[in-house]
Amino acid sequence: WRLDEVAEMFASAVREAEAAFGRGECFVEQFLDRPRHIEAQILADKHGKVVVVGTRDCSLQRRNQKLVEEAPAPFISEEQRARIHQSAQDICAKAGYVGAGTVEFLLSQDGTLSFLEVNTRLQVEHPVTEETTGVDLVIEQLRIADGLPLSFSETPTPRGHSFEFRINAEDAGKGFLPTPGQITEFLPPSGPGVRLDSGVVSGSSVPSTFDSMMAKLIVTGATREQAITRARRALAEFNIEGIASVLPFHRAVMDHADFTSADRFGVHTRWIETDFAAQITIAPRNAQSGNPEVLRTFVEIDGKRHELGLPAALLRGMSLNAAGPASESAGASEAVDPQAVLTPVAGNLHTWVVEDGESVSVGQVIAVVEAMKMETSILAPCAGHVNITQPAGTYFEAGSLIGRIKTVN
Incomplete structure (x- = not known):
């Protein structure tokens, strides 16, 4: 960002906070260079047991809102993973936290791990953790609420790799502008490792007064490479007509080496704006207008x-x-x-x-x-x-x- 944009960005942050929480205080924090957004899923029962279920990477974002999440978080060292697990566990234990929650961190390029926040609920992206651990987080949350102990006591060993794609009614080529309207066709994919959590069908209307997310596409494979292959096929099969969606963006990301490389991870929280924006094209129109010229x-x-x-x-x-x-x-x-x-x-x-x-x-x-x-x-x-x-x-x-x-x- 440019220095002359800071005042308006601060005012925008204040407005957003006031609209969401009724309070507009903003905090100034240390700048981290090209950080990744990594989080730990925790479960804490009423008997003092806190277990880290696993990690997720949520670095692919627009306007600080997540678009693609994956589990377990790739391309971090065992020492970094251990620090994330221990920090999440210590924070929740010290606070006396009870329930399901997500401890979120920023991981800078120089290895600095910075605490971000604790989300005191199940996240939109919780299915990727379920798919790669075999733990039903909703059942565990209900057990905790009923006063029962957790059904397991140690962090599960990850099994495979899973991606979640948020299928939003947004036009990535227009800066991810929301595109409310009626869905004329909604044809989701199927196949091995493909799961869909959806709130719409063909004929549904997407209003402008709520969140733009229509569905979540979760794709799992035995390895990250297999999950990528399956995700490409699933995204290619997915078809939504009537309104613009982020499907073209997801397809492009799954063909970009910064995200899919087998030996490096080049994505960070502002990667879309700084590295990828020039490659985003406007979503195709579904009908010819009266002025084709x-x-x-x-x-x-x-x-x-x-x-x-x-x-x-x-x-x-x-x-x-x-x-x-x-x-x-x-x-x-x-x-x-x-x-x-x-x-x-x-x-x-x-x-x-x-x-x-x-x-x-x-x-x-x-x-x-x-x-x-x-x-x-x-x-x-x-x-x-x-x-x-x-x-x-x-x-x-x-x-x-x-x-x-x-x-x-």
Whole structure:
């Protein structure tokens, strides 16, 4: 991040904390270079027994939200694994913790292990631990609640390797923008080692008011290599129509050496933004629009991705990665009105971060939309003075006009 972005990022963190917890305090912590996110699954009964069930790697994230998790955590030394296990056990024992929980750490490139937090519940990614240990974490949690001792007393020996892919209604090519709407087709994969936990079917609607996750795809193999092979096949078979999903992103990740190499692990918590963003393409449209002469493409300006609507004739014969015809709601209007400020996603216009009439530069953050538990910044499409036409605190559909930028001649 650039220094001039810190103030807005801090304000965004405060807003997110206030919305989620009613309190906006933020902590300043030591910077860790390209850290991995590694966590330990623990179970603690009412009789003082704390057992670490296993480790997970959750480094593949966007906006500090996990996308892919795996167990056991790969490419860490036995000494590091022992430190993680012991630290998790000591923290929970000292706190007198009872129940299922996750002790989360950051592991820096230099080997620094930094405590992050304890999640006092089963995590979304708990199935990968179940698949690789044979422990039913839900049953153990119920046993603990009933006052019974844990059914085992030592960390199980891992059996195989497991990945979990969060199948979110998001367009990775648009900065993982949520894409609420109706699912016209939902065809999950099957086969050896494939498990699906889903909350949707064909015909389901994904609202803009909740989390964007539709399903969890869990793929397990006898080794990490076999699990990768099975995951590639399962992701290739998975088909979702009607709304954009992160399936194309998952497929691309499973073909990237930073994640799948047999002798190294190159992924870290900001890997998507720093190493992979340029390889992400917009999700394909499912239907032709009424204006096939306007195509979509992306350009990067000062590290920020911007969507452009361009005449098809301009792109013919060029190597630009145009994503296809624009939708009617966000196609021709954007192309012919470069001064319009439009909502990129359906959601609540949380705040304007500039004043009406304020001078702004192209690409500057001018407003924030909140949708599906995430904040999405609205950038100035051009330089000029902001004319705010819609107030904050109102819900808008994607592509709604909320203001304009008056250019200065």
